[in-house]
Amino acid sequence: MKFSQALMAIAAATAMQVAVAEPAHATGKIKCEAGPQSGWVSREKLEAELKAKGWKIKKSKVDGGCYEVYGTTPEGDRVEAYFHPVTMEKLLVSRRGKVIFRKKG
Amino acid sequence: MIRRIANNLHIMHNLYFFWALLAIPAVFMILRYLGDPETAFDLIHPSGELSVRLMIIAMMVSPLRQLFGRRGWTDWLLKRRRAMGVAAFGYALLHLVFYLIDMAVWEQIVKDAMIFSIWTGYIAFAIFAVMALTSNDSAMRMLRANWKRLQRFVYAAAILTALHWVYVDGEWRGALIHFIPLAALEIARVAHIFTKRSRSAAQAEAVT
Numbered sequence: 001m002k003f004s005q006a007l008m009a010i011a012a013a014t015a016m017q018v019a020v021a022e023p024a025h026a027t028g029k030i031k032c033e034a035g036p037q038s039g040w041v042s043r044e045k046l047e048a049e050l051k052a053k054g055w056k057i058k059k060s061k062v063d064g065g066c067y068e069v070y071g072t073t074p075e076g077d078r079v080e081a082y083f084h085p086v087t088m089e090k091l092l093v094s095r096r097g098k099v100i101f102r103k104k105g
Numbered sequence: 106m107i108r109r110i111a112n113n114l115h116i117m118h119n120l121y122f123f124w125a126l127l128a129i130p131a132v133f134m135i136l137r138y139l140g141d142p143e144t145a146f147d148l149i150h151p152s153g154e155l156s157v158r159l160m161i162i163a164m165m166v167s168p169l170r171q172l173f174g175r176r177g178w179t180d181w182l183l184k185r186r187r188a189m190g191v192a193a194f195g196y197a198l199l200h201l202v203f204y205l206i207d208m209a210v211w212e213q214i215v216k217d218a219m220i221f222s223i224w225t226g227y228i229a230f231a232i233f234a235v236m237a238l239t240s241n242d243s244a245m246r247m248l249r250a251n252w253k254r255l256q257r258f259v260y261a262a263a264i265l266t267a268l269h270w271v272y273v274d275g276e277w278r279g280a281l282i283h284f285i286p287l288a289a290l291e292i293a294r295v296a297h298i299f300t301k302r303s304r305s306a307a308q309a310e311a312v313t
């Protein structure tokens with residue numbers, strides 16, 4: 001019994017450690033160092049640009065300093081895509097966790 | 106006799122109350138969807154997460170009983186295990202339905218199903234479905250010893266769900282936080298069995 005209680009204490013401590021170690025939204029998939037938000041293009045502008053290219057957009061948000069967009073590509077694929085918030089360059093596209101495009105470098 | 110019936114009614118009452126309690130989040134999710142069908146996308150996450158939570162709590166009952174024995178609270182949990190297991194399936198079903206509504210296009214659903222993070226979800230769901238459909242007294246009687254064997258598939262479902270979560274998110278922290286308590290209990294259970302065994306072996310040696 002003592003051993004199992006010790007194990008549970010360790011488990012609880014580990015869980016708390018994991019919970020506090022990382023801010024909730026940084027997923028670690030990709031990071032953009034794009035300076036202060038005042039220099040970013042707006043999310044509306046990015047969305048409008050993508051829609052003009054044939055994307056359908058479900059939702060967009062800031063993640064890891066990048067813009068993250070959930071939607072459908074012009075080819076019809078349901079994806080999650082990351083864009084640079086200043087240059088609007090496409091950085092990473094994944095489908096259900098599987099990476100299908102990553103910008104070189 | 107009357108007392109027994111009263112007691113039974115009381116327990117029944119409580120269990121029904123518990124089932125109703127488990128159904129409340131579903132009511133809110135469905136209302137939210139009906140209010141705005143676009144929210145199907147946003148409801149995939151909470152329904153999946155609640156399903157996993159219920160599955161994990163239901164799975165923790167057995168190691169807790171082995172480690173802490175029959176107590177008031179382990180009895181309480183055991184009585185509600187079936188409800189939690191069936192509710193875990195219910196929320197997985199809701200999760201799937203919201204997913205299908207959100208996807209809308211057959212070719213895309215099929216294309217998704219080829220991806221590791223999604224087919225692990227489908228297999229876990231299939232296991233849950235079989236378990237939920239056999240979670241009643243008549244199925245238990247019919248299957249006899251096989252029923253217990255069938256229930257063990259929950260471990261496969263749990264592993265598949267963990268993989269589904271980690272791979273669909275591309276991120277392991279959320280899943281880890283949820284599965285640590287169960288994993289710790291399972292390790293403690295195995296350790297408990299081992300220490301008990303070596304202790305009784307030592308006693309056996311001391312006697313001879």
Ligand code: HEM
Nearest residue numbers: 149150153154156157197201204226227229230266270273
């Ligand atoms: C039936 C087949 C399944 C499909 C097609 C499916 C689909 C999905 C999708 C698309 C997501 C990502 C949601 C998002 O990005 O917001 C997801 C997440 C998730 N699913 Fe499933 N799922 C299935 C089965 C299951 C089952 C059986 C469970 C639990 C027992 C489950 C639990 C979860 C959890 C916990 C998440 C993570 C929530 C999050 O952090 O976003 N799924 N699922």
